[in-house]
Amino acid sequence: MNVGFIGLGKMGAHMARNLQAAGHTLTVHDLHQAAAAPLLENGAAWAATPAEAAAASRVVFTSLPGPREVEAVGTGPDGIADGAAKGSVWVDTSTNAPSVVRRLAGELEAKGIALVDAPVSGGPMGAEAASLAVMVGATPQAYAIALPLLQHLGKTITHVGGPGAGSIAKLVHNSISMATRIAVQEGMVLATKAGVDPAVMLEVLMGGSFGQQLILTRHIPELVFAGDFDHPRFSLALSEKDVRLAIELGREEGVELGMASYTLEEIHRGLERGWGEQDNLVTFKLAEERAGVQVRTGKHA
Numbered sequence: 001m002n003v004g005f006i007g008l009g010k011m012g013a014h015m016a017r018n019l020q021a022a023g024h025t026l027t028v029h030d031l032h033q034a035a036a037a038p039l040l041e042n043g044a045a046w047a048a049t050p051a052e053a054a055a056a057s058r059v060v061f062t063s064l065p066g067p068r069e070v071e072a073v074g075t076g077p078d079g080i081a082d083g084a085a086k087g088s089v090w091v092d093t094s095t096n097a098p099s100v101v102r103r104l105a106g107e108l109e110a111k112g113i114a115l116v117d118a119p120v121s122g123g124p125m126g127a128e129a130a131s132l133a134v135m136v137g138a139t140p141q142a143y144a145i146a147l148p149l150l151q152h153l154g155k156t157i158t159h160v161g162g163p164g165a166g167s168i169a170k171l172v173h174n175s176i177s178m179a180t181r182i183a184v185q186e187g188m189v190l191a192t193k194a195g196v197d198p199a200v201m202l203e204v205l206m207g208g209s210f211g212q213q214l215i216l217t218r219h220i221p222e223l224v225f226a227g228d229f230d231h232p233r234f235s236l237a238l239s240e241k242d243v244r245l246a247i248e249l250g251r252e253e254g255v256e257l258g259m260a261s262y263t264l265e266e267i268h269r270g271l272e273r274g275w276g277e278q279d280n281l282v283t284f285k286l287a288e289e290r291a292g293v294q295v296r297t298g299k300h301a
Helices: 012-021 033-041 050-055 067-075 098-109 123-129 140-150 165-193 198-207 214-224 236-253 258-272 280-291
Strands: 002-006 025-029 059-062 089-092 114-117 132-137 154-161
Touching: 002 012, 002 050, 012 025, 012 033, 012 059, 012 123, 025 033, 025 050, 050 059, 059 067, 059 140, 067 089, 067 098, 089 140, 098 114, 098 165, 114 140, 114 165, 123 132, 132 140, 132 165, 140 154, 154 165, 165 198, 165 236, 165 258, 214 280, 236 258, 236 280, 258 280
Parallel strands: 002 025, 002 059, 059 089, 089 114, 132 154
Antiparallel strands: 114 132
């Protein structure tokens, strides 16, 4: 297939090489032509503008820093919209704002061009190894066209929903990932300050329920999706005691525990509702009430 690729940075260069290695005919563009040299040496064609790359391609990929660049490349002067033919597909692997994706998708749909937002997770190493996780927002028709190409880039391809849904999933994933890192960070510092060898503490984390990711593999599917908090794996009251004791230890050691302190505040809000003997994930109900939604699957809704 004739494939375009725009944005040959740390991620894009690897993804483009994997598409080329799979036998697709590449037309590439970047602000710096030198970035395309390895691809050009292997037979890729150079496009002077995003419009030229799109005009030569059935599917054009982009890997760009953010919303501003995506808009400029997509609908700016000499952008993808100026060159892409009716029926073509633009797959954007950038991390973008869902509102921007949806607006661009509407503008392009009027021209017969489908936008697939397909942000990726895995970093440059995952891009090089073609082991990325790809979160896709697309119509079923556009997804069917993009999927065979995305399979050259990643091992886990998830069709999340329509245009914009992929970006929502990526932002939520990264937000959770970073918040968890901060929680681990403050806990590891506390353990070290209190006299536990950090390598041993890491071993404890890896072997416990946290490291086994039971919240993702068991507890959310079995409890939250079903709205069943009355059969606790670990009660909210017991969680309050443990987090409170950890914060007290932090005070004794002079270690600030901001994430744990917020956690205790949320637990207390649940206890005030009389939820102490329910599973600690009952605090989902607090967040659900604030947002006006319920985290339930269609099976349990």
